[in-house]
Amino acid sequence: MNNYLLAPSIIASDFAHIADEVAAIESAGADWIHVDVMDGHFVPDITIGPLFVRSLKRVTNLPLDVHLMISEPEKYISAFAQAGANNITVHVETCPNLPSVIQKIKSFGCIAGVTLNPATPASTIDSVLPLVDLVLVMSVVPGFSGQAFMPEMIDKVQEIRAKLNALRSSAHLEVDGGINAETLLLMKKAGANAFVTGNAVFKHPQGSAAGVRALKDILNV
Numbered sequence: 001m002n003n004y005l006l007a008p009s010i011i012a013s014d015f016a017h018i019a020d021e022v023a024a025i026e027s028a029g030a031d032w033i034h035v036d037v038m039d040g041h042f043v044p045d046i047t048i049g050p051l052f053v054r055s056l057k058r059v060t061n062l063p064l065d066v067h068l069m070i071s072e073p074e075k076y077i078s079a080f081a082q083a084g085a086n087n088i089t090v091h092v093e094t095c096p097n098l099p100s101v102i103q104k105i106k107s108f109g110c111i112a113g114v115t116l117n118p119a120t121p122a123s124t125i126d127s128v129l130p131l132v133d134l135v136l137v138m139s140v141v142p143g144f145s146g147q148a149f150m151p152e153m154i155d156k157v158q159e160i161r162a163k164l165n166a167l168r169s170s171a172h173l174e175v176d177g178g179i180n181a182e183t184l185l186l187m188k189k190a191g192a193n194a195f196v197t198g199n200a201v202f203k204h205p206q207g208s209a210a211g212v213r214a215l216k217d218i219l220n221v
């Protein structure tokens with residue numbers, strides 16, 4: 001697969017200068033903007049909501065890859081879709097009726113994604129693999145940026161890649177959490193094609209544009 005995608009997570013950026021932050025990663029070649037939505041209930045931290053996504057949409061042409069780390073996400077699909085989300089990914093742990101949530105996301109014309117915490121077995125999403133456009137494998141416990149990568153998630157990526165291939169699915173397999181130059185290569189080899197990066201880009205010593213270029217160079221090898 002040669003369409004590897006880099007999705008910097010703005011959670012690690014400076015929200016006070018979000019337009020400049022986004023312009024820098026966009027001009028450096030980022031593919032998506034990963035938007036970490038946290039409600040302080042499903043995960044400890046609280047970040048942003050549809051209002052911020054609506055403003056973000058006005059300052060970038062990149063697709064907005066919205067990751068809902070919130071309880072009862074089905075209540076907010078419409079608001080995020082109308083705010084301009086391109087991808088909407090929900091946690092299997094928050095959706096008792098996951099197929100209907102996936103269907104609702106698709107009804108707005110958005111890419112429908114499912115994600116799972118490190119402790120959640122890959123088998124929990126088997127039933128929706130034929131339905132989704134994207135699977136997001138968490139390689140940290142969701143809630144904060146800058147955590148250590150969990151190498152045991154490499155096997156989970158391999159397992160889900162094999163299942164998607166067996167289904168002849170064109171769904172994206174995205175990874176999220178502790179992704180940097182070293183761990184990105186491991187996850188690429190395991191079968192991921194989309195990579196969320198927070199600190200590796202926005203806290204790069206030479207700046208976020210250099211961070212994007214360094215990781216895109218690895219993806220384009």
Ligand code: DX5
Nearest residue numbers: 142143144145146178198199
């Ligand atoms: C964790 C978020 C991730 C994370 C990425 O709860 O979903 O997107 O912030 O940041 P890094 O790449 O710094 O782990």
Ligand code: ZN
Nearest residue numbers: 036067176196
């Ligand atoms: Zn995320």
